[in-house]
Every structure is written in C-alpha cells, then in structure tokens.
Amino acid sequence: MFGQAREGIVRASWRVTAATLIVAGTTVAAAPLHAQGYPSRALRIVVPSSAGSGADFSARLISQPLSERLGQQVVIENRAGAATMIGTELVAKSPPDGYTLLLGVGTLATTPAMYKKVPYDAQRDFAPITQLASVANVLVVHPSLPAKSVKELIALARARPAEIAFASSGTGTLPQLSMELFLVMTGTKMLHVPYKGPGPGLIDLLAGRVSAMTTSTTAAFPHIRSGRLRVLGVTTARRVAVMPDVPTIAEAGVPGYESVQWWGLLVTAGTPAEIVARLNKDVVSVMSVRDIKERFEREGMAVVAGTPQEFTAFIRSETEKWARIVKAAGILPE
Numbered sequence: 001m002f003g004q005a006r007e008g009i010v011r012a013s014w015r016v017t018a019a020t021l022i023v024a025g026t027t028v029a030a031a032p033l034h035a036q037g038y039p040s041r042a043l044r045i046v047v048p049s050s051a052g053s054g055a056d057f058s059a060r061l062i063s064q065p066l067s068e069r070l071g072q073q074v075v076i077e078n079r080a081g082a083a084t085m086i087g088t089e090l091v092a093k094s095p096p097d098g099y100t101l102l103l104g105v106g107t108l109a110t111t112p113a114m115y116k117k118v119p120y121d122a123q124r125d126f127a128p129i130t131q132l133a134s135v136a137n138v139l140v141v142h143p144s145l146p147a148k149s150v151k152e153l154i155a156l157a158r159a160r161p162a163e164i165a166f167a168s169s170g171t172g173t174l175p176q177l178s179m180e181l182f183l184v185m186t187g188t189k190m191l192h193v194p195y196k197g198p199g200p201g202l203i204d205l206l207a208g209r210v211s212a213m214t215t216s217t218t219a220a221f222p223h224i225r226s227g228r229l230r231v232l233g234v235t236t237a238r239r240v241a242v243m244p245d246v247p248t249i250a251e252a253g254v255p256g257y258e259s260v261q262w263w264g265l266l267v268t269a270g271t272p273a274e275i276v277a278r279l280n281k282d283v284v285s286v287m288s289v290r291d292i293k294e295r296f297e298r299e300g301m302a303v304v305a306g307t308p309q310e311f312t313a314f315i316r317s318e319t320e321k322w323a324r325i326v327k328a329a330g331i332l333p334e
Contacts, residue, residue, distance in 0.1 A: 038098055038275050042073040045265070047103045048087025050080040054216075054299070058132050058263045059103045061295060062286050069282040083107055083172070085119060092120035096270035098279065102126065104264045106174055109318035113326040114172035116333045122319065127271050128311035129279045131264035132287060133301040136236040137178055137214045139249060140229040145211045150232050150252035153212070157188035165191040166212040167201030172331065175201070177322060178214040178235055178259040180329040185254050205229070214259070217242055217300040235259040242300055262304075262318075264311055280308055 045059045059076050067074040079087030084107045091102035108122045120126075139150070145164070147153040157164055168176035171194045183190060193210050195201035198219060205213045206228055214235060221242065223229040233249035234240050237258045249257040265283060267276065286292060287305035296303050326333075 036274075038278065039070050039072045041099065042075055043070065043099050043101060044075045044077050045101045045103050046087045046091050047076060047078050048080060048084035048105065048107075049078070051078055054135065054261065054301070055103045055105050055263050057299065058296075058301075061292060062132070062283065065286045065289060065292065066282060069285060083111060083115070085111060085115075089119045091266070091268060092125040094268050096127075096268040096272075098267055098271045098275035100268065101129070101279070102266045104128075104266045104315075106261050106318070109315055110172060110174070110177060110322045110326075112319060113323040114331070114333055123312075123316060125269050126266040127269050127276050128308050128315060129265040129267060129276060130283050130287075130306055130308065131262060131304040131311045131314060132283070133296050133303050133305075134236070134260040134262040135299070135301045136217055136234045136240045136260060137175065138217055138220050138224075138234050138243070138246070139178075139182070139212070139214050139232045140205070140220050140224065141212045141232060142205055142208045142210075143227070143230050144208050145230075147232070148230065150247075150249055150254065153232060154186045154188060154253060157183075157186070157190055162189045162191055164212060165193050165210040166214075167193050167195055167205050167210040168213070169198040169201055170194050170196060172326075172334070174259065174261055175214045177325060179212070180331070181259055181325050182214075182249065182254065182257065184325055184328045185257055216261070221300075236302070238302075240300060240302070241297060262314075264304075264315075266311075276308055 045063065047056050047059050049055045056078060063074040063076055079090055084105055088102060088108065091100055094100040111118050112122065141147055141153065147156050166179050168179065175198065176192060176194065179190065190212070198215055201213055202215060202219060204210050206223060217240060220229060220231065224231045231243070231246050233247050233252045234243065235249055235258065237248060237250060239246065239248055284305045287303050293303050
C-alpha cells in the first residue's frame with residue numbers, strides 16, 4: 001500500500017514538474033517573440049526644439065527611410081521649451097516600449113551643470129540608440145579686431161583681459177560654453193554678451209558691436225566668404241569639408257580643444273535590449289545611405305552612426321566635460 005502511494009506521489013510530482021517546465025518554456029519563448037513582433041504600431045520621435053532647427057532637420061530626414069525599414073509610420077513631434085527640457089522629460093517618463101524616441105541634442109549633457117532642477121537624469125533615464133551626427137562651429141571675429149589667427153587672439157586677450165566682447169545665443173548655450181572652454185584652456189578672459197538666440201548675436205558681430213563669437217558653419221559661411229567676418233578656426237577635432245583650409249582650434253594653438261553640437265536617438269531606460277538593437281541596426285542602415293549622408297554633409301554635419309555603447313560613453317564624457325567648464329568659468333546654475 002505504501003509502495004503504491006509512493007508511486008502515485010512520484011507520478012504526481014513528474015506531472016507538476018512537466019507542467020512547470022512547459023510554463024517556464026512558454027515564458028522564456030514569449031520574451032523574444034515580444035521583441036520580434038516590434039514594431040506593431042506607429043513610432044514617434046520627440047524633437048525638444050522648434051521646427052527648422054538642426055535637430056528637427058535630422059529627425060525629418062531619417063523619418064521616412066526609417067519608417068520603410070520598420071514597416072510602421074514614424075511621426076515627428078516637436079516639443080520645444082525650457083532649454084529642451086520639456087520634450088526630453090516627456091520621453092524620460094514614457095513607457096519603455098520603444099515607441100517613443102528622443103532626438104537628443106547637446107543640451108542633454110549641459111543642462112545638469114546649468115540648471116539646479118532638471119526633471120530627469122540623462123544617464124539614468126535613457127537608453128541611447130546611436131549618435132546621428134555632429135556639426136562644427138567656427139570661431140569668427142570682426143575684421144576690425146587685430147587678430148588674424150588663434151594665437152594672435154590669445155595674445156590679444158592676455159594683453160586686454162576681459163575687454164574683448166564675445167556674443168552667444170544665451171547663457172549656458174553651446175556658443176557660450178565653446179568660448180568658455182577656449183578661455184579656460186588658454187587662461188584668458190573675455191566679456192560675455194548673451195543674446196536671445198544666435199541671430200541677434202551674429203547681427204551685432206557683423207556690426208562690430210561685439211568682436212568674437214562661435215557659431216554654426218552654415219550661419220557664418222556667407223559672411224566669411226564676403227569678408228564681413230574673419231574665421232580663425234573650427235571647433236571640431238577634424239577640419240570640415242566645407243572649409244578644408246580652415247584649421248581646427250586644436251591645430252591653431254589650443255591642443256586638445258574640441259566642442260561640437262550633436263544629435264542622436266534615445267529611448268526610455270528599461271526598453272528591451274532587443275528593441276534597442278533593432279533600432280540601432282535600422283538607424284545606422286539609414287545613415288549609411290549615400291543620399292542621406294550627403295544631405296547631412298551639405299548642412300555641415302558629420303555622420304557618426306555608431307553603437308549604443310559608444311553613444312553612452314560619449315554622453316557621459318560630454319556631461320563631465322561641460323560640468324568642469326561651467327564650474328571653472330564660474331557660471332551659476334539657474
């Protein structure tokens with residue numbers, strides 16, 4: 001009797017074990033199937049700046065070919081405001097399902113140092129997909145300033161500390177931080193004059209009311225060509241195709257100098273790794289298309305299109321760099 005009871009218990013145990021294994025196997029299989037079924041509906045790319053910006057241009061340029069690869073519509077949604085924090089926060093608080101993407105910009109790395117309260121953590125709340133592109137700024141001066149090279153500008157700034165005025169598109173913007181990086185690395189001082197956007201600053205530079213500025217190659221090029229502005233160097237580590245004869249600031253006298261505006265795609269942290277990998281594969285594929293790459297280059301942008309790991313390391317490096325510069329320049333967070 002006891003033997004029969006024991007045999008019944010063993011059989012029941014095997015039935016339970018088998019059922020458990022079946023359920024477990026089904027669960028394990030379900031995870032990849034969920035990723036394989038992605039995407040099953042439209043995606044949106046949130047651009048945290050207004051239409052017409054470099055970020056908006058980048059998002060719209062890749063949206064259609066990306067849609068073709070994913071088999072779903074890709075919609076662009078502009079959510080500008082609060083130094084790009086409004087749109088960025090929206091994505092940080094979205095479900096981690098890969099359907100809401102952020103067109104991240106350089107402010108993702110600068111806002112932590114510039115603002116006391118940032119409603120997200122750039123390194124904790126996002127999963128980077130890939131950096132799309134970067135663009136050089138140029139260091140330009142008014143022709144009336146007696147400096148025809150980076151080294152001459154450094155010498156002039158040392159001889160006239162805090163007298164030479166430079167324009168920026170606002171406190172904490174990349175044009176200001178690019179100049180602050182230059183000043184910290186050269187041990188010089190200039191007078192910062194912030195404007196509400198790059199346009200007004202460039203107008204005053206052309207009029208000679210300020211003497212220097214870092215601005216985009218696109219904005220400066222016509223004035224450099226006409227002789228209304230003098231270019232001293234580009235802010236990237238390599239020369240740019242549209243101005244091959246212009247040296248980098250690093251080449252021209254400030255070794256190690258580099259400052260770029262950049263754009264990249266990210267999703268909410270916690271998005272399945274399979275989805276991040278799928279998005280990376282398709283976006284990198286789009287960026288390798290000759291026509292797409294050439295259109296970026298015509299706008300003065302250098303295509304990057306790397307791995308999620310490379311983009312993660314880049315954001316961390318940029319965040320640390322600008323935090324040091326903001327502190328060294330004595331810029332107070334708002």
